[in-house]
């Protein structure tokens with residue numbers, strides 16, 4: 001799978017660069033590219049000011065709908081990360097922007113100009129691929145200057161530009177080598193240099209770090225972010241790695257099955273995932289998502305503590321976790337209930353669930369918000385214990401048989417596999433509608 005993706009990308013890279021051999025990059029304001037093409041879906045003012053925009057774009061390959069009704073604006077100078085599992089359509093979106101694919105429906109704009117009918121060579125974008133797509137018979141210098149040659153830049157100017165870009169990417173001492181004499185990281189730097197030297201309006205980066213080992217990937221992530229800060233070029237970065245996405249992206253756009261699920265700053269997406277898919281995909285370890293029915297808190301009736309109050313609610317240790325959701329005195333707290341456990345819900349959240357006429361929900365709790373607690377209302381058995389700098393990360397089996405992640409606070413008791421424990425959740429849980437995965441309080 002990985003190999004075939006790499007091959008496809010490599011061909012596309014050669015095609016894009018090869019195609020640009022004879023023609024200069026067209027000015028983004030080129031009137032030939034036309035104003036808004038009203039044969040395509042009309043674009044709003046926001047699409048016109050965006051560096052790159054897709055409006056209602058779909059792409060079908062026979063029966064496969066790779067991209068579905070996709071609308072996204074990338075702001076000038078922004079580093080936007082397109083994130084989603086393998087096969088969700090990320091590369092197709094990038095290839096649609098590059099012009100390597102044509103939309104079945106919808107409009108693609110670059111710099112406010114519709115480019116649906118503009119050749120890849122005439123779009124002012126540069127693509128960088130996981131496979132590097134370097135020419136093996138050319139030296140590093142020749143590889144980097146290739147796009148400048150195709151644009152017929154004078155030799156002296158080419159030399160200056162290559163030297164400048166090579167300096168910025170620590171490639172100066174490697175300029176006479178062939179790609180086979182470079183490490184993976186160095187090859188990826190050359191591929192980046194080749195994209196940068198063109199000074200395009202936008203960089204399109206398709207999983208550029210996937211072939212690198214973990215340590216190098218970390219370093220290159222930092223380098224790419226620094227490079228973006230220095231150049232300020234609009235960039236769309238595709239990855240299936242949510243850690244990469246959330247550490248690098250100014251905004252992340254999460255995709256699933258061809259559709260855009262949510263766009264926003266990484267923290268905003270993490271804190272308020274729009275649906276159960278995003279909730280489970282963004283965050284490491286992933287959010288626990290537990291099917292439950294809505295009911296009255298069992299422990300409320302037996303006198304356990306309520307969220308932020310005394311008397312009503314379930315499984316809430318207000319002394320230990322004082323920042324929990326508040327329940328006003330006298331209000332009955334509900335709970336999300338499943339085999340062997342319940343999670344207290346604030347009256348506000350219960351009201352929202354009722355408004356949607358739901359009697360079942362998907363409860364989302366991040367492992368960092370689920371803790372062993374002798375007074376907890378969730379019974380579980382410890383399956384796996386991982387010691388992480390100062391705390392224990394636990395995998396616990398619920399009464400339902402589901403495995404959930406939890407974390408044991410530093411300095412507390414040490415947990416062992418097979419131990420029966422109780423857990424309680426910190427903060428208000430996320431709730432999703434089981435019928436469509438939508439966030440209940442959206």
Ligand code: ADP
Pocket residue numbers: 061064065066084085086087088089090091092093
């Ligand atoms: P991602 O980049 O998220 O891994 P892709 O955009 O490569 O996903 O692919 C999205 C879907 O479209 C997948 O189901 C893939 O098999 C299909 N697809 C991509 N390119 C083609 C093609 N040229 N022909 C047929 N199906 C394709």
